[in-house]
Amino acid sequence: MGIRVAVAGASGYAGGELLRLVAGHPEFDLVAATAHRQAGHRVDVVHPQLTGLDLVLGGTDPATLTDADLVFLALPHGESAVLAAQIPPHVRVVDLGADHRLADPYDWAQYYGGPYAGQWTYGLPELPGQRELIAGSTRVANTGCYAAAITLALAPLIAAGAANxxxxxxxxxxxxxxxxxAAKAHLLASEVMGDxxxxxVGTHQHVPEIKQASGATGLSFTPVLAPMPRGILATVTAVPTHGVDPQHVLAQAYADAPFVHVLPEGRWPHTAATLxxxxxxxxxxxxxxxGRLIVLSALDNLGKGAAGQAVQNANLMFGLPETTGLSVWGVAP
Amino acid sequence: MGIRVAVAGASGYAGGELLRLVAGHPEFDLVAATAHRQAGHRVDVVHPQLTGLDLVLGGTDPATLTDADLVFLALPHGESAVLAAQIPPHVRVVDLGADHRLADPYDWAQYYGGPYAGQWTYGLPELPGQRELIAGSTRVANTGCYAAAITLALAPLIAAGAANxxxxxxxxxxxxxxxxxAAKAHLLASEVMGDxxxxxVGTHQHVPEIKQASGATGLSFTPVLAPMPRGILATVTAVPTHGVDPQHVLAQAYADAPFVHVLPEGRWPHTAATLxxxxxxxxxxxxxxxGRLIVLSALDNLGKGAAGQAVQNANLMFGLPETTGLSVWGVAP
Amino acid sequence: MGIRVAVAGASGYAGGELLRLVAGHPEFDLVAATAHRQAGHRVDVVHPQLTGLDLVLGGTDPATLTDADLVFLALPHGESAVLAAQIPPHVRVVDLGADHRLADPYDWAQYYGGPYAGQWTYGLPELPGQRELIAGSTRVANTGCYAAAITLALAPLIAAGAANxxxxxxxxxxxxxxxxxAAKAHLLASEVMGDxxxxxVGTHQHVPEIKQASGATGLSFTPVLAPMPRGILATVTAVPTHGVDPQHVLAQAYADAPFVHVLPEGRWPHTAATLxxxxxxxxxxxxxxxGRLIVLSALDNLGKGAAGQAVQNANLMFGLPETTGLSVWGVAP
Amino acid sequence: MGIRVAVAGASGYAGGELLRLVAGHPEFDLVAATAHRQAGHRVDVVHPQLTGLDLVLGGTDPATLTDADLVFLALPHGESAVLAAQIPPHVRVVDLGADHRLADPYDWAQYYGGPYAGQWTYGLPELPGQRELIAGSTRVANTGCYAAAITLALAPLIAAGAANxxxxxxxxxxxxxxxxxAAKAHLLASEVMGDxxxxxVGTHQHVPEIKQASGATGLSFTPVLAPMPRGILATVTAVPTHGVDPQHVLAQAYADAPFVHVLPEGRWPHTAATLxxxxxxxxxxxxxxxGRLIVLSALDNLGKGAAGQAVQNANLMFGLPETTGLSVWGVAP
Incomplete structure (x- = not known):
């Protein structure tokens, strides 16, 4: 019998991707999925791509979740802390929201507001020493999608003194x-396609997380919405230190990381290859x-940027190989 | 040790999807992949989504292929017959091209031209009795993508006398x-997006295959290129027989088919759910x-319409569960 | 001084296109634009593509509209009749909604419900004799977008006895x-792109209008949402009468129509060419x-399918050349 | 009788947009359009959006072009100089290629190679004093599309001392x-959509032009291909000078520019609004x-970035109002 898994916030996009990954995971048993407005619907009514998955969404009820060995929280920012507090300590929790990421209560207050819920182990296994911390944790705060893309590009270079x-x-x-x-007019297909x-600009709420995780101390971050369902492409630039080869630093940092690929010279990352x-x-x-250093980073915001990352963290928390149930390869074209 | 698999025509889109499926298949070992112009390149140079797959494309050479237990041919229509003839009988072959699909040499001559290569077992396991025929074959002609979508929608209704x-x-x-x-101007993104x-129109080469597989005797088929990388949506209409419930006929026909889902009333197929x-x-x-009968059918042209279907057929040919290494669930959004 | 024009329902997509066309029309002066929730905003806040157009959206108030010589109503179906009744007879009105299209109150009741508002002159100038009727009318019911595409393809063939x-x-x-x-979850870009x-299916509310305008007596109509902002491609099939050349019938029917182009043999309509x-x-x-007759028809659903059509009708109602302020040519790629 | 206009390189995308603009221009008569491989075809075979435009593409022959009063050259970079040299001085020429943009032969040699053709008046009327220079010129080098977007964002800030x-x-x-x-595999819709x-990266050939036009002395420029047919969004960042309001500087610089809109606070440029x-x-x-200064700039790469810009320059060269035949407003959604 496998590890019993529940997904809270299962009606959203990260929730749907979690359901797909958990349902296909050889060591996980999907025992519950919860939602707010969509509670009571079959999963495949809400996520037609999961047609055939025989499960009904429950309400977001702590009792449902505590019956599991592992709970993924895929709730809007600011909503997971209260729920997480009601889950017993022996149940492992990966929070895909921002609630438990930030070390500094002031940052939380400035960008999110509401009570500060404290910091959990940061769920980016590729940071030095982090894999072991995650393996020893019962509470992990998954990275934000932008933070994952940017930190993977930048942290080793800053740590190595290769970038200012x-x-x-x-x-x-x-x-x-x-x-x-959520149905918002500016996200309608008519508005987004071709745009x-x-x-x-200039005040994104992910700035503190990115700085904390990457080691950057001064960060100008401009996010752009692109006409595609998935994918993040981050162009990260910094002033390099002379005499350091950034490619070499990155290649060394990720030599043992199964999911981070420093491409051979001549190839540039692009999002579709990671879908x-x-x-x-x-x-x-x-x-x-x-003379500026430019690092390009591409990932699937619902994969390494959210649900895939969460499963990777959970694998580590349960002593499984970190690649279990995850794909290195993308679906293209 | 697993079943040794080779993929010919690995540089195209169906070839790339085959590589992804074979590389992730628990019983298959990918031992060779061949191409024409791309021979000599690493697979991940040609298919960046397979970054990390450590394999170099070979030339399309029968010797390379005959060392395998199973060969997938993903070549342009008209090119697989000659190659297939050089593969020894004990090596199982699934041909994703059209060369071995048609029963009637006249149809081949009219729509494709060149020598007629004869007919192999038709690789659509969901047709009555076909699963067993495929399991007993060493040569299988995979369905065309349009034919798969249309035949699955239509064949049971014609067989049951429910549609004229x-x-x-x-x-x-x-x-x-x-x-x-292939790089063609009318397939450029600039031309296709928004179009x-x-x-x-009126003379598509897949008409004979669709008629042969579905039982239709008079077929008007209009194909349309849509601005998305993958997916087929077929709207199939016919004059129904009174007193027959088409949904019921379809549900019965596919009761035991793991990959064909007759949706509950109120839900319509759409392509993104099958990607x-x-x-x-x-x-x-x-x-x-x-009063006309309308059946909607959606699938991934590279999945159930090509590479996935081919793996399903190969599973049957080797006595494996037909779902091995394949996903029922799509990647969405 | 030009013809004073007001647009009601100016915050929607057809409304925005009307504003663009009216603002660029050499004989029209845009004097008012109204909306519901967006009233009080500058036009370019609601339609950023009209940046620089110096106009504030008013509330949808009959008094605002009656000060104009010409009113376009681009309101949701069922909302224009009440407003139209309050506009004095001397003000010319083109209704882009469905309220005044149908001749049969039963059809209105079945597909829309609510009180039947009566029928106005049907705004498709390319139908025989219709150009003159429109020119003599002060109230014109603009075609629906699907009805325009399908009727232009079909009506001359039925009228000529060339199609059953x-x-x-x-x-x-x-x-x-x-x-x-309107912000609806199924219209989000994440859902639509790639889909x-x-x-x-089987019960679309535009069926009565299409039958009434085209002369079809039995119609199976399946609409599909495509991943692009604009454009309709209609595939219209019917049983032909032997000995009649459909291309010739269409070419004759539209010999003097500046906006309907029967393409030379070998070229097929596609939507991007009409944007x-x-x-x-x-x-x-x-x-x-x-042996079935297949007619393909492509247009811009906001152009010939809505706002462009409406301006063409208005041109006729004011005795202007019907092409005034309109483009025959599309914006591509 | 109008100004006689010829377009060389009319089969490409900028050429097609030029044809659309010239054909709709009230003072221009389109007398010739030339191409290489497409010579001999009707314009609307090559550009279906121009269906109804009764013109056959000629070969790219100086004799054809010298019969015009105005020639637009929309040829690949490096091909226009030779042709331009054969056009008599009294014929006005706007070159949309890069051949006559750069002041420094060394830059030309480094990024393009081949003989340096000399510099023409730079065709960006919104630069200080440039409108008058263009009006007095018979030879104008149109801006590159990236250069237009970036220079409009940056030049006034550097000129005012507001940015380092x-x-x-x-x-x-x-x-x-x-x-x-041109048909290239990496530009296929299958590759681009969703990507x-x-x-x-790090070595783009437009860097010298951007520096020359904007006044930047150190420039890191990373171009990205986006899944849409048209549009450029440039994110331009620089270290600001304290005490200078960048919005105010931009607003002043473009107070009299009909095509450059500094948006009110709270609104960000996006590409679809300029299509x-x-x-x-x-x-x-x-x-x-x-504390970094961030300027966002959006335009249509075929409009203000190419063909529209070229017509604006030509208007100035002939003493016409610079807005003649051009639209301030975009086509959206």
């Missing part, structure tokens, strides 16, 4: 699933004109 | 991967105004 | 702007296998 | 029409975390 942490400029574009499933639109996978593709160069 | 085979009207739209990976364009899966979704109704 | 009106099968796909601008989804224009492209053939 | 020219970081994404109409892919227009939308802010 004080002057990091990032422009990152995301597919629309990153904006969630690139920046948002929250449906838990992989992140990286490539670095130094700009001929400005 | 002489007056079938089909309009089916396909994603662009169905048109292949629906019919093609080969990356080997599933086909069906729904039927009778038009209020005309 | 009793057995017409149509599958038509539309871009998402046809579904309006083809049929809807209201932003008031043109409809047509092509016909007879299916080799079934 | 030595540390400019730009990430800009373009729709696929910017990559041209963001960076290219020529089909000659407008550029701008907005600026200072990043809360890094």
């Amino acid at each position: 942490p004080a002057d990091v400029v990032v422009v990152a574009a995301s597919g629309t699933s990153g904006a969630g499933r 690139l639109s920046p948002y929250r 449906g996978s838990n992989s992140c593709h990286l490539q670095a160069t130094v700009d001929v004109d400005s | 085979p002489a007056d079938v009207v089909v309009v089916a739209a396909s994603g662009t991967s169905g048109a292949g990976r 629906l364009s019919p093609y080969r 990356g899966s080997n599933s086909c979704h069906l729904q039927a109704t009778v038009d209020v105004d005309s | 009106p009793a057995d017409v099968v149509v599958v038509a796909a539309s871009g998402t702007s046809g579904a309006g601008r 083809l989804s049929p809807y209201r 932003g224009s008031n043109s409809c492209h047509l092509q016909a053939t007879v299916d080799v296998d079934s | 020219p030595a540390d400019v970081v730009v990430v800009a994404a373009s729709g696929t029409s910017g990559a041209g109409r 963001l892919s960076p290219y020529r 089909g227009s000659n407008s550029c939308h701008l907005q600026a802010t200072v990043d809360v975390d890094s």
